[in-house]
Amino acid sequence: MDTLFVSSADAAPQTGGAPDQDPILLDAYSNTVVNVARKVSPSVVQIKVSGRANPSTPGGRPGPARPDRGNNDGGTGSGFIISTDGYIITNNHVVAGATKIDVALPDRSDGPGRDFEATLIGRDPATDIAVIKIYADGLKAIRFADSKQVQVGQIAIAIGNPYGFQYSLTAGVVSALGRTLRSESGRLIDDVIQTDAALNPGNSGGPLVNSNGDVIGVNTAVILPAQGICFAVSSNLAALVAGKLIMHGRVRRGYLGIAGQLINLTERIKQYNQLTAKTGVMVASVEADGVAGNSELLQGDIIVGFNGQPVATVDDLHRLLTEDTIGRRIQLTVLRENRQQGIMVTPGEMQ
Numbered sequence: 001m002d003t004l005f006v007s008s009a010d011a012a013p014q015t016g017g018a019p020d021q022d023p024i025l026l027d028a029y030s031n032t033v034v035n036v037a038r039k040v041s042p043s044v045v046q047i048k049v050s051g052r053a054n055p056s057t058p059g060g061r062p063g064p065a066r067p068d069r070g071n072n073d074g075g076t077g078s079g080f081i082i083s084t085d086g087y088i089i090t091n092n093h094v095v096a097g098a099t100k101i102d103v104a105l106p107d108r109s110d111g112p113g114r115d116f117e118a119t120l121i122g123r124d125p126a127t128d129i130a131v132i133k134i135y136a137d138g139l140k141a142i143r144f145a146d147s148k149q150v151q152v153g154q155i156a157i158a159i160g161n162p163y164g165f166q167y168s169l170t171a172g173v174v175s176a177l178g179r180t181l182r183s184e185s186g187r188l189i190d191d192v193i194q195t196d197a198a199l200n201p202g203n204s205g206g207p208l209v210n211s212n213g214d215v216i217g218v219n220t221a222v223i224l225p226a227q228g229i230c231f232a233v234s235s236n237l238a239a240l241v242a243g244k245l246i247m248h249g250r251v252r253r254g255y256l257g258i259a260g261q262l263i264n265l266t267e268r269i270k271q272y273n274q275l276t277a278k279t280g281v282m283v284a285s286v287e288a289d290g291v292a293g294n295s296e297l298l299q300g301d302i303i304v305g306f307n308g309q310p311v312a313t314v315d316d317l318h319r320l321l322t323e324d325t326i327g328r329r330i331q332l333t334v335l336r337e338n339r340q341q342g343i344m345v346t347p348g349e350m351q
Contacts (some may be wrong), residue, residue, distance in 0.1 A: 010210040017316075020274075029155075031172050032155065032211050032280050033155075033157060033169070035213070036157050036209060036211065036212075036213045037157075037159070037169050037331070039213035040080075040142060040157075040159055040207065040209055040213045041106055041159060041167055041169075042106060043080050043081045043139075043140050043141060043142035043207075044078060044079070044081075044106065044142075044159045044160065044167060044206060044207065045078070045079045045080065045081065045088060045103045045104060045106070046076065046077075046078060046103070046104040046106075046164075046166055046167075047077045047078060047079050047088075047090055047094055047095070047101060047102070047103055047118075047132075047205065048075075048076050048101075048102045048103075048104070049075050049076075049077075049094065049095055049098035049100065049101050050098065050099065050100045050102075051097075051098055051099025051100050058147060059286040061276070065068065070238030072152055075094070076161060076164055076202050076208075077090055077091060077095075077160075077161070077202060077203075077204045077205045078090065078094075078159075078160035078161050078185065078202065078203055078204060078205045078206030078219070079080040079094070079103070079132065079205045079206065080142050080205075080206060080207045080215070081139050081140065081141050081142060081351070082141055082142065082144075082242065083139075083141050084139050084140070085133075085139075086133045086134040086135055086136055086139060086143050087121070087131055087132075087133050087242075087246060088103065088118065088131065088133065088134065088216075089129065089130070089131055089205070089238060089242050090130050090131075090132060090204075090205030090218075090220075091128050091129065091130060091204045091205040091218065091220050092123040092124060092125050092127075092128045092130045093116075093128060093184060093204065094130065094204050094205045095120060095123060095130050095132060096123060096125070096130075098120075099107050099159065100117065101117065101118040101119075101120060101132055102115060102116070102117055102118065103115070103116050103117075103118045103132070103134050103146075105136070106166070106167055113135065113279050115242075116134040116135070116143055117134075118132040118133060118134045119132060119133045119134075120132055121133050121245055121246060122246070122248070122249040122250050122251075123245070124244075124245060124250070125183060125184055125185035125191070125252045126183055126185045126187040126251070126253070127189050127233060127237060127238075127241050127251075128183050128184070128189065128221075128233060129218065129233060129238055129241045129242060129245070129276075130245070131242050131245040131246055132204075139339050141145075142207060142209075142213070142214070142215055143145060143213075143214045143215065144214065144215050144235045144236075144238075144239045145209075145210055145212070145214035145215060145216050145235055146215050146235070146236065147191070147193065147234035147235040147236045147237075148236060149178065149216065150174055150177060150193065150210070150216050150234075151174065151177075152173075152174050152175065152176060152177060153173055153174060153213070154173060154174050154210060155171065155172075155173060155210065155211045156171070156172050156174050156195040156197045156208055156209075156210070156216065156217075157169065157170070157171045157172075157194075157208070157209050157211075158170050158171075158172075158195070158197040158198070158199060158203060158206060158207070158208050158209075158211075158219055158230075158232075159195060159206055159207060159209070160199075160202060160203035160204075160205070160206030160207075160219060161182070161202045161203070162199070162200035162201065162202055162203045162207070163201060163202050164202055165202070168203075170197045170198040170199070171197055172195055172197035172198070173195065173196060173197075174193060174194070174195055174216075174230070175194040175195055175196050175228075175229075176194040177191075177193060177194070178191060178192075179191075179192040179193070179194050179231060180192060181220070181221055181231055186279050186320045187315070187318050188236040188276055188315045188318065188319070189220075189233060189237070190237070190319070191234045191236070191237060192231050192232065192233060192234065193208065193216065193217045193231065193232045193233075193234055194229065194230070194231055195208060195217075195230050195232060196228035196229070196230065197230060198228070198230070199222050199230040200222070203219050204219060204220060205218065205219065205220075206218075207219070207221045208232040214235075215235045215238075216234070216235050217232025217233055217234055217235055217238070218232055218233045218235075218238045219231075219232045219282045220232060220233050227305060243275065251323075252323040252326060252349055252350075253318075253321055253322065253323060253326075253349070253350045254267070254320075254321030254322060254323070254325040254326050254347035254348070254349070255291060255292050255321065255326075255347055255348045255349060255350040255351075256269075256292050256294055256297075256309030256317070256321065256345060256347055256348075257286065257287040257288075257291055257292035257348065258283050258284075258285065258286050258287065258294060258297060259281060259283075259284040259287075259295050260281040260283055260284060260303065260314050260317065261281070261282055261284050261314075262279055262280075262281065262282075262313055263279060263280055263281070263282040263302060264278060264279055265278060265279060265280055265302075265304075265335075269335065269338050272338070272339075273304075273335065273338075273339070273340040275304060275340075277304065277310055277311075277312040277338055278312070279303075279312045279313060280303060280304045280311065280312065280335065281302065281303040281311055281312075281313065281314055281316075281317060282300065282301070282302045282303075283297055283298065283299055283300065283301045283302070283303065283334075284299065285299060286298070286299060290348075291348035291349070291351075292345065292346065292347055292348035293344075293345055293346030293347075293348070294346075295327075296343040296344060296345065296347050297332070297343065297345060298336065300336075301334040301336055301343075302334060302335040302336075302339070303317065303332055303333070303334050303337070304333050304334065305331075305333025305334075306320045306321075306330065306332055306333070307320065307325075307330045307331060308331075311333075313341060321350075325347045326347055326348065326349045327346060327347070327349075328346065328347070329344050329345075329346055329347075330344070330345055330346070330347060331343070331344055332344075332345050341351075
């Protein structure tokens with residue numbers, strides 16, 4: 001027996017098969033985005049900075065999206081409130097070097113938006129995350145989602161202030177996970193989320209949220225002039241860094257006091273020392289400044305291991321030199337005169 005389906009009052013009956021679901025799906029998608037906008041927009045702020053003497057200009061290469069700057073000493077960006085007592089997350093490159101930071105809150109149903117001067121709590125160039133604070137009442141905080149649960153293809157919604165157009169929303173999907181991005185400090189940011197939700201200068205520091213309106217990332221970068229290739233620092237990393245900035249004003253990292261460069265290892269050296277990596281980090285110079293205990297390291301040593309973990313690049317060293325290594329005796333595995341040996345170092349704290 002055929003079943004009759006009617007999609008609207010004016011539509012003709014259809015027989016058999018499934019009904020045309022497009023209008024229903026479109027409406028469900030629209031409702032999701034509208035609900036997220038209503039939930040998240042009160043927590044998104046516009047940030048205006050001034051007094052910056054020499055703003056960074058990455059100039060079209062992959063890297064942090066620049067805030068829209070009308071002149072050499074100012075700029076704009078986005079941020080979002082993470083606590084009702086006024087802590088706000090944004091990008092380091094939005095507030096770096098600014099002598100004055102102003103925050104504009106969105107308009108409310110009972111009146112216009114409010115403006116406040118913000119205090120810089122701390123910033124971390126290595127992850128492009130910064131925390132500022134305003135003293136205001138009636139603030140609505142946004143929640144973090146677990147970025148480990150994010151999946152490719154899920155809805156991703158960005159809210160920010162591109163080119164100064166306040167509280168603009170764009171929607172797309174998560175395009176890829178596990179990307180790495182080079183920060184302005186030279187370190188790699190791990191577990192970066194790629195999205196096709198359109199980002200422009202001024203979106204920097206705004207939230208990338210899921211269909212529940214919870215933060216899955218902090219919008220931080222675009223590739224120019226590519227279309228639809230945008231990046232966000234994962235929510236788990238952003239929350240971790242923000243917590244350290246609020247508690248200590250900075251993120252502590254280990255420091256070896258060396259200048260290193262990538263070097264290829266010959267097959268003979270690899271086989272003789274039973275190494276799997278094709279490269280290591282050659283010590284170009286050692287800084288005997290007393291910050292790090294590195295007296296056993298010699299110029300020309302090739303670092304291939306750190307505390308039992310393989311080291312193939314300078315980025316590997318950066319990743320392994322965490323806060324927990326500061327002041328601890330750590331064994332480095334080095335190649336000296338092409339032979340593998342262990343030496344002890346004590347990482348200092350990066351200033």
